[in-house]
Amino acid sequence: xxxxxxxxxxxxxxxxxxxxxxxxxxxxxxxxxxxxxxxxxxxxxxxxxxxxxxxxxxxxxxxxxxxxxxxxxxxxxxxxxxxxxxxxxxxxxxxxxxxxxxxxxxxxxxxxxxxxxxxxxxxxxxxxxxxxxxxxxxxxxxxxxxxxxxxxxxxxxxxxxxxxxxxxxxxxxxxxxxxxxxxxxxxxxxxxxxxxxxxxxxxxxxxxxxxxxxxxxxxxxxxxxxxxxxxxxxxxxxxxxxxxxxxxxxxxxxxxxxxxxxxxxxxxxxx
Amino acid sequence: xxxxxxxxxxxxxxxxxxxxxxxxxxxxxxxxxxxxxxxxxxxxxxxxxxxxxxxxxxxxxxxxxxxxxxxxxxxxxxxxxxxxxxxxxxxxxxxxxxxxxxxxxxxxxxxxxxxxxxxxxxxxxxxxxxxxxxxxxxxxxxxxxxxxxxxxxxxxxxxxxxxxxxxxxxxxxxxxxxxxxxxxxxxxxxxxxxxxxxxxxxxxxxxxxxxxxxxxxxxxxxxxxxxxxxxxxxxxxxxxxxxxxxxxxxxxxxxxxxxxxxxxxxxxxxxxxxxxxxxxxxxxxxxxxxxxxxxxxxxxxxxxxxxxxxxxxxxx
Numbered sequence: 359x360x361x362x363x364x365x366x367x368x369x370x371x372x373x374x375x376x377x378x379x380x381x382x383x384x385x386x387x388x389x390x391x392x393x394x395x396x397x398x399x400x401x402x403x404x405x406x407x408x409x410x411x412x413x414x415x416x417x418x419x420x421x422x423x424x425x426x427x428x429x430x431x432x433x434x435x436x437x438x439x440x441x442x443x444x445x446x447x448x449x450x451x452x453x454x455x456x457x458x459x460x461x462x463x464x465x466x467x468x469x470x471x472x473x474x475x476x477x478x479x480x481x482x483x484x485x486x487x488x489x490x491x492x493x494x495x496x497x498x499x500x501x502x503x504x505x506x507x508x509x510x511x512x513x514x515x516x517x518x519x520x521x522x523x524x525x526x527x528x529x530x531x532x533x534x535x536x537x538x539x540x541x542x543x544x545x546x547x548x549x550x551x552x553x554x555x556x557x558x559x560x561x562x563x564x565x566x567x568x569x570x571x572x573x574x575x576x577x578x579x580x581x582x583x584x585x586x587x588x589x590x591x592x593x594x595x596x597x598x599x600x601x602x603x604x605x606x607x608x609x610x611x612x613x614x615x616x617x618x619x620x621x622x623x624x625x626x627x628x629x
Numbered sequence: 630x631x632x633x634x635x636x637x638x639x640x641x642x643x644x645x646x647x648x649x650x651x652x653x654x655x656x657x658x659x660x661x662x663x664x665x666x667x668x669x670x671x672x673x674x675x676x677x678x679x680x681x682x683x684x685x686x687x688x689x690x691x692x693x694x695x696x697x698x699x700x701x702x703x704x705x706x707x708x709x710x711x712x713x714x715x716x717x718x719x720x721x722x723x724x725x726x727x728x729x730x731x732x733x734x735x736x737x738x739x740x741x742x743x744x745x746x747x748x749x750x751x752x753x754x755x756x757x758x759x760x761x762x763x764x765x766x767x768x769x770x771x772x773x774x775x776x777x778x779x780x781x782x783x784x785x786x787x788x789x790x791x792x793x794x795x796x797x798x799x800x801x802x803x804x805x806x807x808x809x810x811x812x813x814x815x816x817x818x819x820x821x822x823x824x825x826x827x828x829x830x831x832x833x834x835x836x837x838x839x840x841x842x843x844x845x846x847x848x849x850x851x852x853x854x855x856x857x858x859x860x861x862x863x864x865x866x867x868x869x870x871x872x873x874x875x876x877x878x879x880x881x882x883x884x885x886x887x888x889x890x891x892x893x894x895x896x897x898x899x900x901x902x903x904x905x906x907x908x909x910x911x912x913x914x915x916x917x918x919x920x921x922x923x924x925x926x927x928x929x930x931x932x933x934x935x936x937x938x939x940x941x942x943x944x945x
Contacts, residue, residue: 360709361742369736376727453723457781460687460717461740462709468740627689628681 366471383437387483391491417502418495419517430584435560442539443552450547508593524587531583534610541614638701640789640820647694655681657844670835671824678844717791722778726767745784752780771798792823832926847933860896862922868915
């Protein structure tokens with residue numbers, strides 16, 4: 359019986375777990391909210407102008423969501439790019455790609471395993487950020503109700519549920535960044551080029567969103583989807599914003615992945 | 630996995646293989662046929678196209694022209710099925726340095742499926758790495774990686790083993806052991822395709838060879854035919870080498886007369902060599918030695934790849 363994609367996925371996860379640098383990214387995601395609490399403790403002010411920022415010092419639940427806003431500008435993309443840009447290119451450079459290509463698993467299954475492992479890692483980043491942010495925030499400011507973006511007060515348990523849902527929606531554009539990183543990793547065969555290229559891609563979208571004042575570009579650009587989770591914190595819930603965040607991200611996931619699979623399956627493995 | 634390789638099919642059949650890199654013709658209409666049970670040596674100088682050809686055999690490179698069949702299946706259109714019953718590596722075998730030797734084998738076994746995982750211990754024993762299997766590969770020597778490369782191939786229980794310079798990085802004892810292992814695998818019915826720069830080594834274990842030069846096969850055949858294909862050579866030492874050389878050069882049936890060290894080397898068949906010895910004695914010369922030199926793979930290799938005999942190369 360031939361190995362399944364699940365087998366390839368399991369081994370990709372094991373490889374990530376065996377590498378120290380994987381923990382650096384997760385550690386950074388966990389460190390960010392911790393640092394935030396420490397800095398807030400050392401000063402009286404705060405980033406009260408960012409979405410939900412006015413809840414800081416009143417409810418710990420808001421910490422993760424405020425950190426998410428900052429992470430969406432650069433940090434989350436950076437850590438995602440470090441893994442996604444490396445996942446194939448490092449095997450090319452290390453010569454292990456030629457070894458796994460001569461086994462009994464299809465190339466498409468191998469890349470599917472790598473893609474799923476990268477996505478798992480990306481989600482793990484958000485889980486680390488969410489869990490540490492929640493614990494740190496609650497310890498610092500308590501498990502209290504928050505006021506949403508429309509000025510409505512939301513109970514603490516309800517806000518917690520919305521925070522989890524918000525993280526899930528935030529994951530969609532982040533996975534799109536990961537997908538582009540995987541594409542560059544396949545196409546460039548060079549980890550550094552793929553990582554830098556992925557960051558440039560993410561930052562360029564931010565720049566375009568800020569500079570080009572065309573409504574449809576500002577609405578459908580990938581960087582705009584990092585704010586789709588705000589829809590959960592409107593009264594009533596803005597499902598249009600949320601669903602757009604998901605389907606636009608899905609397009610940004612599928613297109614580079616399709617190109618990556620096409621290249622990966624037919625590629626030559628030479629020096 | 631390996632059990633699905635069709636019995637009776639030719640293990641390797643390449644026809645008119647071509648690979649170009651821009652304007653460089655790396656492999657130029659290469660034909661190769663490896664029969665079941667062969668230990669097939671693939672020889673050529675650096676840059677001759679050996680590794681490129683081997684990559685095409687394993688489906689790692691797409692051929693620009695021509696075809697490859699492994700047990701009747703095309704590795705360019707029918708992967709991974711075409712590699713059923715096939716294992717090996719090109720260039721240095723590479724592993725995940727942050728994993729142990731055993732974990733690497735488990736990973737590759739998982740990507741093989743079938744009973745590959747159950748063969749890990751046996752493979753580790755065969756390459757004598759069992760006691761280092763729990764160490765990370767990052768700490769392995771080049772020779773240990775070569776041996777692990779053999780182990781990772783053997784867990785597929787292949788019918789055809791493709792090895793690129795398997796003795797690279799091995800010490801003399803390691804080379805001897807690798808040679809014995811390859812012979813042992815051949816005795817068990819495995820077909821072996823290997824490239825090496827160790828010509829004496831190849832001569833000792835190979836049944837058939839192909840020599841590639843500038844991307845083209847310049848010789849393919851049984852090793853016995855190599856010896857038969859080259860004119861018999863003799864090494865002559867007399868009491869007067871200058872006169873002896875003149876006598877040799879004057880005899881039209883003697884060819885390739887030259888000097889190697891203090892000896893005269895020449896090509897001639899046996900009856901001419903006998904006649905030469907008489908002629909030398911009649912000329913008053915004492916013969917210290919007139920010894921036949923068997924045609925070696927090395928002599929054929931240099932003749933076909935550089936157009937010179939080894940002694941000519943040294944003299945040059």
